[in-house]
Amino acid sequence: MLFWLLALLVTAIACAALYYAGAGRRGNAPAEPDESPELAHLKQQLREIESDAALGRLEPAEAIAARGEVAREVMRVKAETPATTGTRAQRQLLVGVAVAATALLSVGVYAAIGRPEVPAAPLEARVDMPPTEMTLDAAVAQIEKRLQQTPDELQGWTVIAPAYMQLGRFDDAAAALRRVIALDGPTADRETDLGEALMLAAGGSATGEPLTLFESAAARDPAHVRSRYYIAGEAMQRGDFEAAKGQWEALIALGKGDEPWLPNVQAGLEAAVAALDGDAALPDATAVAAMVDGLAARLAQNGGTIEEWTRLVRSRLVQGQDELAQEAYDAARKAFPDASARTELDVLAADNGLVASN
Amino acid sequence: MSIELGHFALILAFAIATVSAVMGLVFWKRDAFAGYLQQAALLQFLLVAAAFGALIQAFVVSDFSLKLAADHSFSLQPLIYKITAVWGNHEGSMVLWVLILVIMGAAVAASGRSLPKDLLTLVLAMQSLLASAFLGFTLFTSNPFARLVPAPFEGQDLNPVLQDIGLAIHPPLLYAGYVGFSICFSFAIAALISGKIDAAWARWVRPWTLFSWAFLTLGIAMGSYWAYYELGWGGWWFWDPVENASFMPWLAGTALLHSALVMEKRNALKIWTIFLSIITFSLSLLGTFMVRSGILTSVHTFASDPTRGMVILALLALFIGGAFALFAFRAGSLKHGGLFAPISREGALILNNLFLASATAAVLVGTLYPLLLDALTGETISVGAPFFDFTFGIIMVPLLIVLPFGPFLGWKRGDLIAVTQRLAGAAGLALFVTILCFALTGASISLAPLGLLLGFWVSFGALAELVDRAKFFRTDVVTSFRRLFGLPRTAWATALAHLGMGLSVIGIVAASAWQVEVVTTMTEGQVSTIAGHEVSFQGIRHEEGPNFTSDTGTFSIASPGGEVRTAAAERRTYVASGMPTTEAAILTYGFSQLYLQLGEPQADGQSVVRLWYKPYVTLIWLGCVLMAGAGFLSLSYRRLRVGAPKPSQARVAAE
Known part of the structure; x- marks a missing residue:
């Protein structure tokens, strides 16, 4: 509303100025022929010739020739007839129409292509956006900007690394974590985080640097569960079930009995033992299938923890129900959009060829 | 809201220009409307300046709800580049172009008292017509005030090559030159329509010719120096189509300058002066818009789309074609001027004009021929520096030989x-x-x-x-x-x-x-000699700029005179675009320069270094x-x- 007031005010001022200049009384009387700019110009030329001749810049003969040329021009200009101007009423009508057309054209064009409702959004305003309205992208961009100016700020790198993980920018996360370790030294958690980021960046494989990092973390803190878990998982991948069995057992020994990860570890131990025994003394297949279907139904209806989703996906895979596994994986991704929370699930999915589609 | 008010101001300027162009061209015989057109010219200037100010304001506060700012700015850019980023793109530079156009119009209006009213009316009407056409083009095909909802958090940065003080200087100078010639053009059209042309006319036109020519000269020189130090290959003129596009109006403008001189002093060469006025501004238009039509690609090319290209070509055809048609139709009715002997100051200036016109034609042919050939037969050829050096040289040498004779010859007979x-x-x-x-x-x-x-x-x-x-x-x-x-x-x-x-x-x-050129690889502490200067490499260090990171190579240079200076050549990478640029180190010794450019680092830790010694450059x-x-x-x-x-x-x- 204020915008339109101002816009119309500007239009009104401009139109008034135009109308006054075009149809007002001021300065529109036809000029006397003697005062025409052409004649004034020629008269000035004559004066210049006189002064040049007086100063000796022109030879007398040259001055005479020059004066003669100018005099011929003066006669030509005086012979021209002065232009006509219409009556004042005619002018008022014409200028009035012109001014009205101007106002209509400007307002019409603006109404067609203008966006008066869009507010300004300068940097200041965008930085001060309340956090709920700020998207993760905006927050990350803001921290990135700060880190460019103060690249040694530990706090910033510590905050941005999980944000990168959540956005699926694993390479950036790894770089940020390396920066954290360089600035403040390694801890078991930091090494494990970096290992996770590298592993996900490599499509789920822990071979190479990630495994080294996990081992270093486990050595640094023997009671560190996450690193040991990945070490056990990697041993299973390699087919080194003996080592895996040892790791799983050590993990179980670390637990008090009610940790959310214990069931998964126990399942891992069972799988390792079964692989070592060659033939699996598995529970009755139909009972297992019923159990899994029950879990799926419960998760679909009431939701559950990420560990439960992971268990469901793993069970579907074990039973060879790849399509159902994919379905469960999709649902889990929907339920847990934060990539950092489902690291294990993503690794499992990647290892078994499930697609992160949505 | 300032953005939308700026948008409205630009539209109002468009409306005023459109209506006053019609008024002026229809009723030019009635002296009464001179006042209306003067006022309209002044208002156009104020409104376009306000719109331009709104754009600058939005860029300075990084208001990325303005699409133009989001596309071409970055919140970390230094203030000066935030401002220059306004015209470092197609839409914004159009507004700058029109701003200079309306400044010139307002200047004519302000000095209108000394002009005959019918001439004033016609000139201002033509200026309004130009303003209307190019404001319309800007608003309807490339609107600088387009908005983005929601505003992105960060912008996409200005092209790193343009993040240089050159962008603050080169385009405004060049545009002042190009657009200044529009006044000469409008005066020429006014003379053709009214059929009146005399020495007084030349007196009013000549300052504009001089003004535009001086600015164009500076603009081209600045552009050449900018390319020399920024593009990092040490050349100062490449016969690039866009350079040619600015050079052609300069050549024609130089001819115009001299023929207007003859006309002001001797009332001769009238029709030729009119013709040159039209040609010069036509070439200016070609220079400004050829780069935007999408038929050329170079450093200057802005992203273009087909509609824009078609509209530009149509506008060029309208103005240039219209002017020449009017010329063909009306030139015969103009009064011929004074007579003179072949060997005289006038004669010498005609000779000058002939050479300059041939040189313009040669450059025009060299620039447009490959485009036409490509369009007609699909065959791609490249007309390069050898063609231009040869033909241009052949034409310029005799011109330079006879140049000193001109000022010595007397008027009328020498x-x-x-x-x-x-x-x-x-x-x-x-x-x-x-x-x-x-x-x-x-x-x-x-x-x-x-x-x-x-x-x-x-x-x-x-x-x-x-x-x-x-x-x-x-x-x-x-x-x-x-x-x-x-x-x-x-x-x-x-x-x-x-x-x-x-x-x-x-x-x-x-x-x-x-010129002496040395390309070599250097490691820290190594010394290489060029034209008596001992350049020793002090090594590379990594540095952080406001919105880029750079590898800076430091050199210390001992000149033959024993003086030792240090210089830094950089390889920059810009954060937002990831684009690399090189910043050459240039040392000036008297009129000569030593030019150092740091190349790619090699696997073995050595760096490629290019050195040029350019005497009297x-x-x-x-x-x-x-x-x-x-x-x-x-x-x-x-x-x-x-x-x-x-x-x-x-x-x-x-x-």
């Missing part, structure tokens, strides 16, 4: 033999200095000495005119000095402009013929600055100029 005698001193001096240069440097036999001779000839010939007019060696020294400083500023301007031309020629010849641009300065000097002198004719010998004897 005496070539007497002039030759008076120039003998300058010729002898030029020859002597050239031989001296070669004796001292022991340079080999090539075309270069002839080029140098030409440069000295033009320079000394220009000075000889001052010496001659002050009557040095013909009267006592005190009188001569008094005469020298009593000479009208226009005489000084002529001599300085021609001297500037000569200096540029010397610079071009010296820098092309005796700065003379190229100093000459241009001198020429432009001469233009302003002449502009500051507003006494009327009457070219007094030399009376024929018979009549003098009779009197």
Whole structure:
């Protein structure tokens, strides 16, 4: 509303100025022929010739020739007839129409292509956006900007690394974590985080640097569960079930009995033992299938923890129900959009060829 | 809200321009509407300036709800580049172009009292028509005020090559030059419509010609120097189509400058002057818009889409075609001017015009031929520097040879033999200095000495005119000095402009013929020698800029004189775009320059370093600055100029 007031005010001022200049009384009387700019110009030329001749810049003969040329021009200009101007009423009508057309054209064009409702959004305003309205992208961009100016700020790198993980920018996360370790030294958690980021960046494989990092973390803190878990998982991948069995057992020994990860570890131990025994003394297949279907139904209806989703996906895979596994994986991704929370699930999915589609 | 008010202001300016163009062109015979058009010109200026201010404001506060700012700015850019980013893109530069156009219109309106009313009405109507057409083009095909909802958090940064002080200077200068010629164009069209053209007309046009020409000269020189130091290959002119596009109006404008001179002083060459006014501005339009139509690609190309290209071509066809049609239709009805003998100042200026026009045609052919061939037959050829160097050289050499004769010849009829005698001193001096240069440097036999001779000839010939007019060696020294400083500023301007031309020629010849180039790999502590300068590499360090990171190589250079300086050449990577640029290190020794460029680091830790020694290269641009300065000097002198004719010998004897 204020915008339109101002816009119309500007239009009104401009139109008034135009109308006054075009149809007002001021300065529109036809000029006397003697005062025409052409004649004034020629008269000035004559004066210049006189002064040049007086100063000796022109030879007398040259001055005479020059004066003669100018005099011929003066006669030509005086012979021209002065232009006509219409009556004042005619002018008022014409200028009035012109001014009205101007106002209509400007307002019409603006109404067609203008966006008066869009507010300004300068940097200041965008930085001060309340956090709920700020998207993760905006927050990350803001921290990135700060880190460019103060690249040694530990706090910033510590905050941005999980944000990168959540956005699926694993390479950036790894770089940020390396920066954290360089600035403040390694801890078991930091090494494990970096290992996770590298592993996900490599499509789920822990071979190479990630495994080294996990081992270093486990050595640094023997009671560190996450690193040991990945070490056990990697041993299973390699087919080194003996080592895996040892790791799983050590993990179980670390637990008090009610940790959310214990069931998964126990399942891992069972799988390792079964692989070592060659033939699996598995529970009755139909009972297992019923159990899994029950879990799926419960998760679909009431939701559950990420560990439960992971268990469901793993069970579907074990039973060879790849399509159902994919379905469960999709649902889990929907339920847990934060990539950092489902690291294990993503690794499992990647290892078994499930697609992160949505 | 300031963005939308700016948008409205631009639209209002468009509406005012459109309506006043119609009013002026329909009712130009009624003197009464001159006041309306003057007011309209003033309002257009205020409104477009307000719109431009709104754009600058949005860029400065990084308001990325303005699409233009989001696309071409970045919140970390230094303030100066936030401002220059406004015109570092197609839409914003259109607004700058129109802003300069309406500034010129307002200036004509403000000085309108001394103009006949019908001429004033027609000129302002033409300016309004141009403003209306290009504002319409801007608003409807490339609106700088387009918005983005929601505003992105960060912008996409200005092209790193453009993040340079050059962008603050080059486009405004160049546009002032291009657009200034629009006034000459409008005056020419006004003369054709009204059928009235006389010496007074030339007096009103000439300052605009001088003004535009001086700005165009500076703009081109600045662009050339910018390309020289920023693009990092040490060249200063590439015959790139866009450079040619700015060079053609300069050549035509130089011709116009000289023919307007004849017209103001002698009331001759009227039709030709009109023709040149049209040509010059047409070439300016071509220069501004060829790069935006999508038919060319170069550093200057803006992202373009087909609609835009078609509209631009249609507008160009309308203005250029319309002007020439009007010219063909009306030129016959104009009154012819004064007569003169072939050997006279007028004759010399015509010769100048012929050479400049041929040079313009040669450049035009070289620039457009490949495009036409590609469009018609699909065959791609490239017309490169050899073609231009050859044809342009062939045309320019005789022009430069006869250049010193012009100012010595009398108006209406001249005496070539007497002039030759008076120039003998300058010729002898030029020859002597050239031989001296070669004796001292022991340079080999090539075309270069002839080029140098030409440069000295033009320079000394220009000075000889001052010496001659002050009557040095013909009267006592005190009188001569008094005469020298009593000479009208226009005489000084002529001599300085021609001297500037000569200096540029010397610079071009010296820098092309005796440039030394060394490409090598260096490790820290290594020394390499170029033209007597010992360049030692001090190593590379990593640095953080405001919105880029750079690898900076430091060099210390010992000149033959024993002086030691340090220089830093950079390889930058810009954060937002990830684009790399090189920043050359340039050291100036007298008029010569040492140019260092840091290349890619090699696997073995060595760095590629390119070194150039360019003798007297700065003379190229100093000459241009001198020429432009001469233009302003002449502009500051507003006494009327009457070219007094030399009376024929018979009549003098009779009197």
